[in-house]
Amino acid sequence: MKRMGAAAVLAAALLLSGCGKAALPYAREMGDMALLRTMGVDAEEEAGQVRVTVSTGKRAAGLQGESQPPLILSAGGESLSAACLSMQGLSDSYVFYGYVDQLLLGEEAALEGVEPVLDYFSRDVELGLGAQVWLVRGGTAQAAIQAGGETGVDSRLSTLQTDSEMGAAGITRTAGEVFSSLLEQGCAYLPALRAAGPEETEGQTVLLEAGYGVLRDGKLAGYLDGESAKGLELLTGQTAEDIIEVDLPSGRAVARITEVSTRCEPVFQGEELTGLRLYCRAAAELAEFHEPMDQGELAQLREALEEREGLRLRQVMEQLRGWGTDCTALGSQVAQADPARWEKLRGEWEERFSMIPYEVSVQVSVSRTYGDLA
Structure with a gap:
């Protein structure tokens, strides 16, 4: 390198x-x-x-x-x-x-x-x-x-x-x-x-x-493109204002993603890096929905948003890993977490990034413009 x-x-x-x-x-x-x-x-x-x-x-x-x-x-x-x-x-x-x-x-x-x-x-x-x-x-x-x-x-x-x-x-x-x-x-x-x-x-x-x-x-x-491009924005925490539509029993709900934060944590076993954990936290506002929306439907909405954002992250990770390109600098987060171990990984990071197992965890909070719902 x-x-x-x-x-x-x-x-x-x-x-x-x-x-x-x-x-x-x-x-x-x-x-x-x-x-x-x-x-x-x-x-x-x-x-x-x-x-x-x-x-x-x-x-x-x-x-x-x-x-x-x-x-x-x-x-x-x-x-x-x-x-x-x-x-x-x-x-x-x-x-x-x-x-x-x-x-x-x-x-x-x-x-x-x-x-x-x-x-x-x-x-x-x-x-x-x-x-x-x-x-x-x-x-x-x-x-x-x-x-x-x-x-x-x-x-x-x-x-x-x-x-x-x-x-x-x-x-x-x-x-x-x-x-x-x-x-x-x-x-x-x-x-x-x-x-x-x-x-x-x-x-x-x-x-x-x-x-x-x-x-x-x-x-x-x-x-x-498309979902992969949105995934890149999620990885960087710089997502553009995004509209996601979800069909619920009471009708269609439209949510606007307003904030995103994603961090990467390395998983070590001894001196060996064995995996990566991606934690994504997002905030969404309900832009359009049918009253009344009960807690069950709200939970369905939140799960649908989390599934959508998780899919985007996995899609972009697969493309980037296929190219061997850590262009969002996840490696720098590994380095910050454990500088000593990173020195041993630095020279082979491109290859390791392409092969290492990873997990994605997404949590979305949903609110109205005038008060939190969940």
Whole structure:
């Protein structure tokens, strides 16, 4: 495992990049510059070639600041540096990367490996690891950026990030978080997007959430969808607001999962790690239900919610174990529980994680918005 000095390497990279925005060049006026917000990276068909696509947000024109469509530029090259430099010749304005806060990775680029891109962001004086990173599922970053049309894609990505912070969308991650996970654990997860065509979205092309991509050794191992994606969110304790419907004798009840906490406890026999125990605790509010709901039905509801969340956890564990990717860092919880024993496990954790028995325990408390029921 290439984990030696990972924290020090990343810290140095953060200092070099500043994770903030580079100062504007003194010789340039703001009106002469194209301030980029989004960058996409794709692998070209020719081996060793990459394509970089960039976009500004909506631009102001004239003294009245009238809105213009975003500026989108795209260039290929044998390296990211060469492709980015080529952008200067495609625009009448000076192309400035210091405001890039969104990074899109095409699927082919992820299959080839994302570490060169993340390393580039860590070293470039204008870019930084604070950018939000997304994986374009089944497509290219170039097409995803162009899908924004005259309104641009940056506002859509900003909305997804804000919704995530409010618990109304899936987990978002920065380039630094993904890079750190790859350096320290050899694997990582990142949110995936797909372009929904006009037939799905009433005449517009929109970027929609599409689960999570899982990276192993920097390359795309596979995707987590549906219940497995929800399971990943449970494992991290960052579940998006979730609606679960349950049929009861008195009618259908609709519960909203509002809080989740999951911890991992190792099971040792002597010096040998023999298993893992996952304890998930969740809180749910009744959003819709038929009166009266007696204690028997309430117990049925709670059991149904616990069964659903337990199934999600088992599904995601089976997928991650199949790939040998502990991308939610359960190993770090084993290390915290017993640092001495962990030192003996560290070098073989990927293999052990794939094979070790585990148990899942879920407990859900259910309440109305105005008082606890159970």
